[in-house]
Amino acid sequence: MIIRESNMDFKFKKENIFHIEKSGVYQQVGKNVKICEFIVKLKGKILFIEAKTTFSNPQKGTFDKDIQDIYQKILNSLLLYSGILLGRPYKSLEKLPENLNSMKDKKIGLILIIKNHKKEWLISIDEKLNLLFYSIKKVFLIDFFKVLNEEIAEKYGLIHSDQKQ
Amino acid sequence: MIQSVLLENFGPLKSFFWDNISKINLLIGSNATGKTIILKALYTLIKSSEEFGRGDDPKRFEQILSEKIYWTFQVDKFNELITKGTSGRLRMEMNAGHGKCEYSFGDKTTNTITEVKNSFKKREDNSIFIPAKEIITLSKVILASREQMKAFGFDDTYYDLTKAIVNNPPQKGRNYTSFSNSRKKLEDIIKGKLEYEQDSGRWNFKKGKNIYSINIVSEGIKKIGLLDTLLGNRYLTPGSVLFIDEPESALHPEALNQFLDIITLLAKEGIQIFIASHSYFTIKKLFLIAKKEKMDIPIVSLSDADYLIENLIDGIPENPIIQESIRLYEEEIEVSFQ
Numbered sequence: 001m002i003i004r005e006s007n008m009d010f011k012f013k014k015e016n017i018f019h020i021e022k023s024g025v026y027q028q029v030g031k032n033v034k035i036c037e038f039i040v041k042l043k044g045k046i047l048f049i050e051a052k053t054t055f056s057n058p059q060k061g062t063f064d065k066d067i068q069d070i071y072q073k074i075l076n077s078l079l080l081y082s083g084i085l086l087g088r089p090y091k092s093l094e095k096l097p098e099n100l101n102s103m104k105d106k107k108i109g110l111i112l113i114i115k116n117h118k119k120e121w122l123i124s125i126d127e128k129l130n131l132l133f134y135s136i137k138k139v140f141l142i143d144f145f146k147v148l149n150e151e152i153a154e155k156y157g158l159i160h161s162d163q164k165q
Numbered sequence: 166m167i168q169s170v171l172l173e174n175f176g177p178l179k180s181f182f183w184d185n186i187s188k189i190n191l192l193i194g195s196n197a198t199g200k201t202i203i204l205k206a207l208y209t210l211i212k213s214s215e216e217f218g219r220g221d222d223p224k225r226f227e228q229i230l231s232e233k234i235y236w237t238f239q240v241d242k243f244n245e246l247i248t249k250g251t252s253g254r255l256r257m258e259m260n261a262g263h264g265k266c267e268y269s270f271g272d273k274t275t276n277t278i279t280e281v282k283n284s285f286k287k288r289e290d291n292s293i294f295i296p297a298k299e300i301i302t303l304s305k306v307i308l309a310s311r312e313q314m315k316a317f318g319f320d321d322t323y324y325d326l327t328k329a330i331v332n333n334p335p336q337k338g339r340n341y342t343s344f345s346n347s348r349k350k351l352e353d354i355i356k357g358k359l360e361y362e363q364d365s366g367r368w369n370f371k372k373g374k375n376i377y378s379i380n381i382v383s384e385g386i387k388k389i390g391l392l393d394t395l396l397g398n399r400y401l402t403p404g405s406v407l408f409i410d411e412p413e414s415a416l417h418p419e420a421l422n423q424f425l426d427i428i429t430l431l432a433k434e435g436i437q438i439f440i441a442s443h444s445y446f447t448i449k450k451l452f453l454i455a456k457k458e459k460m461d462i463p464i465v466s467l468s469d470a471d472y473l474i475e476n477l478i479d480g481i482p483e484n485p486i487i488q489e490s491i492r493l494y495e496e497e498i499e500v501s502f503q
């Protein structure tokens with residue numbers, strides 16, 4: 001299955017990927033609720049992926065808003081996915097992919113991919129979001145939050161990935 | 166104000182030329198690449214030009230410069246300063262607002278420089294070097310070691326600074342507005358100020374009505390208090406050149422930010438600043454100052470074999486400190502995906 005987001009192609013086996021943004025349950029929740037792109041199982045970990053082509057400069061006024069957007073998208077995705085797993089009574093029943101029907105004993109990673117960002121620009125975004133996610137990570141036993149660019153995402157098999165999953 | 170400098174065969178620096186020198190200047194690089202050597206080379210020459218012709222001192226400029234180099238670099242023989250493996254002479258050339266000076270020496274030179282061309286005019290301002298280590302608690306020891314024992318250990322950067330704060334009591338009356346404002350900000354950071362008792366030779370830290378022995382005061386407070394003292398006793402004037410080696414040592418990042426804001430105020434009043442640093446925060450903060458103030462801040466990045474001079478107003482150039490922070494970030498990703 002190939003998902004094209006922010007000019008990047010994400011290719012995973014269909015049993016490993018949940019395109020939450022296009023899911024029926026998300027359509028039901030409403031578009032005004034921000035959500036990330038997809039959830040994928042990769043190398044034994046469940047990863048929540050948000051992708052962007054660019055990100056605002058920390059010196060610009062929109063930086064804090066952009067940070068809050070990412071935080072909200074990923075947090076909502078965690079809640080919605082957990083709600084599905086917990087059997088909350090959503091009107092549209094969602095059949096999760098075979099390898100994503102449990103979070104039990106799985107490592108969880110939260111990832112923002114900014115296609116064209118230089119590594120040195122990623123660090124301040126990474127640090128800011130890690131601070132925001134600090135308590136969520138502790139409460140929900142999230143293993144990591146990382147901000148990557150396309151090059152790093154490709155290195156770790158998140159883009160054009162035909163690797164063993 | 167120092168405008169340009171040329172160093173040849175000077176310690177690790179085979180050939181170094183810098184001519185876009187501004188009000189605030191930053192030098193970065195790994196250990197032993199020559200940052201402090203450049204600061205000290207500039208200091209020895211500007212300080213010699215300030216000491217020359219003061220009061221009734223009859224010493225020739227060459228003599229003052231030779232002594233300054235001897236006691237600042239503390240090498241038994243001057244030829245030890247020449248780049249190893251070269252047959253050339255060590256040469257320094259400096260252009261400043263008050264004139265130009267150049268000197269050189271070869272491998273036969275032990276402790277007197279004779280090849281000097283000096284056109285510096287008399288200079289009333291005082292320049293000073295703030296080393297990475299604190300000097301307040303050591304001031305008695307520094308004076309004794311230099312004046313009684315005449316021993317190596319504390320070089321002239323320590324000795325001159327100690328004399329500057331010990332021999333010059335605080336002055337009352339109007340100070341330059343930005344200096345007064347800077348002093349208020351410095352005293353706000355440490356919530357007090359340093360005081361020197363001339364009779365006992367003791368330093369105290371005064372916070373409100375309470376007086377604390379300097380020995381129980383943190384190094385950060387001493388560092389901030391030191392600059393406050395130099396502004397309060399009028400040792401620094403708008404024509405001074407201030408050299409700061411590793412301002413980040415002993416300072417919390419927040420205090421470092423405030424310290425660099427104050428440095429900017431001083432630079433706007435006229436003081437020229439040279440900073441050598443290993444700190445990510447220093448580079449980042451100076452980059453922001455360059456952008457906000459629309460101020461040229463040259464950044465000299467030194468490596469074993471070469472150097473690069475850029476301007477922080479154009480952005481943070483690739484450099485070993487940022488590279489290390491990227492390396493740590495990459496290591497963190499590696500650990501996350503394990």
